[in-house]
Amino acid sequence: MKLSGNTILITGGSTGIGLSLAESFLKEGNEVIICARREELLAEAKSKFPELHTRVCDVSNPEDRAGLFNWIKSDFSNLNILINNAGIQREVNFKKGSEIIETAVSEMRINFESPVVLSAMFIPFLSGKENSAIINVSSGLAFVPIAGMPIYCASKAALHSFSVSLRHQLKDSGIKVFELIPPAVDTDLDKGARKARGQKDFGIKSEVVAEETINALKNDEYEIVVGFAKNIMNNSRSDFENAFNFMNSRR
Ligand SMILES: NC(=O)c1ccc[n+]([C@@H]2O[C@H](COP(=O)([O-])OP(=O)(O)OC[C@H]3O[C@@H](n4cnc5c(N)ncnc54)[C@H](OP(=O)(O)O)[C@@H]3O)[C@@H](O)[C@H]2O)c1
Numbered sequence: 001m002k003l004s005g006n007t008i009l010i011t012g013g014s015t016g017i018g019l020s021l022a023e024s025f026l027k028e029g030n031e032v033i034i035c036a037r038r039e040e041l042l043a044e045a046k047s048k049f050p051e052l053h054t055r056v057c058d059v060s061n062p063e064d065r066a067g068l069f070n071w072i073k074s075d076f077s078n079l080n081i082l083i084n085n086a087g088i089q090r091e092v093n094f095k096k097g098s099e100i101i102e103t104a105v106s107e108m109r110i111n112f113e114s115p116v117v118l119s120a121m122f123i124p125f126l127s128g129k130e131n132s133a134i135i136n137v138s139s140g141l142a143f144v145p146i147a148g149m150p151i152y153c154a155s156k157a158a159l160h161s162f163s164v165s166l167r168h169q170l171k172d173s174g175i176k177v178f179e180l181i182p183p184a185v186d187t188d189l190d191k192g193a194r195k196a197r198g199q200k201d202f203g204i205k206s207e208v209v210a211e212e213t214i215n216a217l218k219n220d221e222y223e224i225v226v227g228f229a230k231n232i233m234n235n236s237r238s239d240f241e242n243a244f245n246f247m248n249s250r251r
Pocket of ligand 1: 011012013014015016017018035036037038039041057058059060085086087088089110137138139140181182183184185186187188189190203206
């Protein structure tokens with residue numbers, strides 16, 4: 001697809017992978033809008049890249065989502081690319097019983113429900129526009145789960161499945177559906193849990209993910225599988241147990 005002259009909304013674009021994507025898309029000559037919950041981090045992103053448009057929005061909050069959509073319709077009517085990137089990652093221990101419910105439900109809402117609802121809101125708006133696309137950011141953990149993060153992994157597996165279905169459902173609509181599948185990336189997604197566990201490998205740089213994404217989008221690679229995620233994704237069912245044990249031994 002053409003990677004300049006687009007108007008792109010990146011949810012969760014204030015830090016990490018979203019911010020690196022924003023920087024790369026700006027460099028390619030696109031108009032970029034980012035949204036996230038923390039205003040101070042949006043302001044920091046804007047001071048680094050003054051061309052960015054920013055908006056405070058919790059994508060799991062229906063009123064915020066409606067406000068975001070109406071703002072885009074009135075101020076950025078050319079918008080043609082939606083990137084569902086906002087996400088959180090939590091350790092959830094079901095041995096604790098009902099006390100985990102709120103955390104689990106909110107993780108599912110942000111990681112899965114929000115991309116689904118935003119897709120439904122934006123598809124009629126994107127329809128008929130040149131070079132339109134939805135890009136969902138899932139994870140290598142969609143394919144091999146980590147026992148300590150059952151909701152995160154389930155939300156990403158659901159997002160993968162949804163992305164495959166949506167791509168086929170929209171194939172005659174002109175809207176391309178991509179899925180970005182990163183490996184471990186050195187961001188603050190886990191709120192320092194990896195560092196606190198003494199884990200040495202924090203993953204690759206978000207800039208590398210952004211660079212590979214840009215190249216893959218140019219070639220219309222619908223599943224953009226980065227680095228180690230390729231090994232995880234290509235496991236056959238018989239490899240699964242080894243992969244599961246390997247992934248879980250690192251935690
Ligand atoms: N880092 C990894 O190892 C890795 C691997 C595979 C996939 N991914 C995926 O990549 C995506 C980006 O994560 P990241 O690693 O770049 O982490 P990050 O630096 O923590 O970025 C997450 C972004 O999402 C925003 N966000 C979180 N909840 C939100 C909500 N309810 N509404 C709006 N914005 C929200 C955050 O800002 P606020 O908190 O201020 O809202 C932040 O801008 C996620 O979907 C993640 O699952 C990450």
